Amino acid sequence: MSEHDAKRAEPVPGGYVTPGAEFVRDTRYLSTRITRDGRDGYPVEASRYRLVAARACPWANRTLIVRRLLGLEEAISLGLCGPTHDADSWTFDLDPGGVDPVLHIARLKDAYDKRIPGYPKGITVPALVDTRDGAVVTNDYAQMTLDFSTEWTGFTRDGAPLLYPEQLRDQIDEINATVFSEVNNGVYRCGFAGSQEAYDRAYDRLFAQLDVLDERLTTQRFLVGDTITEADVRLFTTLARFDSVYHGHFKTNRNLLAQMPALWAYARDLFQTPGFGDTVDFTQIKAHYYLVHRDINPTGIVPKGPDLRGWRTAHHRDQLGGRPFGDGTPPPPPRPDEVVPEKDGVPTHG
Known part of the structure; x- marks a missing residue:
């Protein structure tokens, strides 16, 4: 999800911060759902829908992980936007000619305007x-991944995990x-704060x-139950960006993730799990x-650090079971x- 759609007051043109104001995310999305019964006019159907995502975005990263874990690659194709965009639209910079090969558009805005x-x-x-x-x-990212788990079961792979098991849904929903x-929105609330008090x-x-999560994860391997669930996916994408961008860029600098023992080990455990770290760029x-x-960041300077090799170090979380x-x-x-x-991931040597 792009972050510039989310303020009650208008920021300066092209900006993300509203001076003097707290950052407030607009969570009103296109809530149409793709379901087995097609009740919103869009039935589940293999090869009909294209997931447009960006590896840079934590909200989109969730969908990449869940799609991988469930094995929906053949059923739902993937279009990837580049990491940067202007104030108007995400763009398909990574594709030949800057055009998505399936949708035949250069700007994601064209697909939105086609709908509305x-x-x-x-x-x-x-x-x-x-x-x-x-x-x-739909661009309702929170519902999207839940529907991958519940509405697309006819197309998931053999051995797909239960990321939203019915008996744990209340607990998952509560922690989510x-x-x-x-946390997910909390880092943005820091980074886009328009006053010292708001920050x-x-x-x-x-x-x-x-701190609460670090304590919780000291004695249990995953957030809910003894397996990976939707809750872990949602926390992971923020943790994966914490030291690289949030700590410095968003001023969330009380300490690094790498200085929070349980959370850091938990994040490494997930990162080293197939379907998680292999989606992170x-x-x-x-x-x-x-x-x-x-x-x-008016200079546009991108920092060289941090050293990413720690993501591959032993985590020992298996000692907690699960x-x-x-x-x-x-x-x-x-x-x-x-x-x-x-070159865009974690070095495997050195």
Whole structure:
């Protein structure tokens, strides 16, 4: 999801910070759902819908992970935008000619305008686009991954894990709500604060919840139950960006993730689990935040650090028990056309 769609007051043109104001995210999205019964007009159907995402974006990264874990690559195709965008739209910079090869558009905005001419809100990723008419169906990223787990079961791989098991949904929903408010969105509340007071409040809220999570994860391997669930996916994408961008760029600098023992080990455990770390592109992540948010990084300088090799160090989380995939199995390696270039991930040597 792009972050510039989310303020009650208007910031300066092309900016992300509203002077004197607290950052408030607009969570009103295109809530149309793709379901087995097609009740919103969009039935689940293999090869009909294209997931448009960006590796830089934490909200889109969730969909990449869940799609991988469930084995939906053949059922739902993937279009990737580049890491930077202007105030108007995400763009398909990574494709030959700058045009998505399936949707035949250069700007994601075209798919939004196809659905609602003159679409008045932010052009966000992730988005599911109907390839039949090229119109966005939904950009409701929170519901999107839940529907992958519950509505697309006819197309998931053999051995797909249960990421949203029915008996744990209340617990998952409860912690997801807290993690979204205090952590996923909390880092943005710090970074896009328009006053010292707003920043101070956001900073205190963020680290209070990170301390709670660090304590919780001291005695249990995963957030809910003894397997990976949707809750772990949602926390992971923020943790994966913490030291590389949030700590410096968003001023969430009480300490590094690497200085929070349980959270750091938990994040490494997930990163080293197939389907998680192999979706993370640190080069694109840093390019997005440091190049796009020019009102808080006016020089556009992208830092060289931090050293990423720690992500591959031993985590010892298996000593807490738990089975990452439950009765399921790890996903196979990524499709060749979806592999993160080695230079953009964590060094495997040196």
